[in-house]
Amino acid sequence: MRTCVRGFGRGGGLLLLLLIPSLLLGLQLLLVGPRLPSAHRAAAGLEEPDAEVAFSVISIEPERTEPQRGDASRRPDLEQEEEEEEEEGGDMKDRRRREGVYEDENEMHSHQVGPRKVEMQPWAVNKPSFRAELHRIIIYINTPQLNCSRVVSPGQALESEPPAASPRWLLCAEDWLLPATDRPCVAYSFSMDKGDTDFHKTVLGLGCEVHSFDPSNSNTSGGHLGNSLVSNRGDGGVVSQHKMWLEWRVPRRKSKHKTRSNLSHVSQTLTDIMAALGHHTVHFLYADLLSAEWRVFQNWIESGILQSVHHMVATVHLQWAGFEVGGTNEEVLRYWFSILQGLQASGLKLVHSSAGKGHNVLQQTATNAHSSYTLSWVNTRH
Known part of the structure; x- marks a missing residue:
């Protein structure tokens, strides 16, 4: 008997060690089984209960990491901008961040397109x-929208x-x-044929700060000439001249902030x-842009x-x-x-029209039209 007990003690301990994992597995199935989906429960040999089981779905999103330089998913212009920032140095980057220079895609799009699009008008x-479209334009530019008792x-x-005789333009x-x-x-005046001389005299007489923009190398006496806007501030009685012209293409993205010190390109x-x-306001603007006016407008x-x-x-x-x-011409x-029509929608009202020489429209002779017109507008919304 003692021999049996001693034998059972040694063998019983070993038997208990073998039974413990099975007991734990059975206990786990009893406790967790009701919460498993049906497919998992069937695999575990458990019957489907009559009551439905509610589940909570948890969405796990991978942790976002900063894209590495050279990643194909990055925009090339963004990488170029970061390289430029690194060249500028840490102090410059901090200053630009404080000034709010950086633009996101929405800001870039707003700057590119602007607050208003030119709405294409229906056919006449x-x-x-050709005849109907030209007639509509000629009627429009020869019909003043505002009568001025004083000019x-x-x-x-x-x-x-x-005046009794119609001048080239009126204010x-x-x-x-x-x-x-x-x-x-x-x-401001933009002209390369010196046709703005009378305009300069007029606005100087009105006490204005006058800036003339001409990309040519010529200069008139008494003026300031430069290819940047740094020091060319207007002086009383003197026209500040700038070797610069108007640009109508807006860059897709500007990586550098426009300031007086870096505005030195020929076109802006x-x-x-x-x-x-x-300047927040230009009171008088003169422009003879030699056929670039339509895109500039x-x-x-x-x-x-x-x-403004x-x-x-x-x-x-x-x-x-x-x-x-x-x-096509039409x-x-x-x-x-x-x-x-877009100029009118922007607040400009036509007050005067003067016809130029010739009767050539889109390389066709048009007896009822002239090759150019000088138009005078006033903004009634300022």
């Missing part, structure tokens, strides 16, 4: 027609009644449209020029900068479609009319 007669004529600084001199005498007055948008010179409409321009005198050229304007005329 519901189908392409300022070219080369004059005193307001008067409209509307109604009291509510002219800048206050106790506030700064700013005038009107928005960047005003920002570099520290589109840029001004879409950027919303026309809200009070008076505008501009020559439109009809001999050919213009820079970066394509399509499509070009429709585009031109849509641009004119």
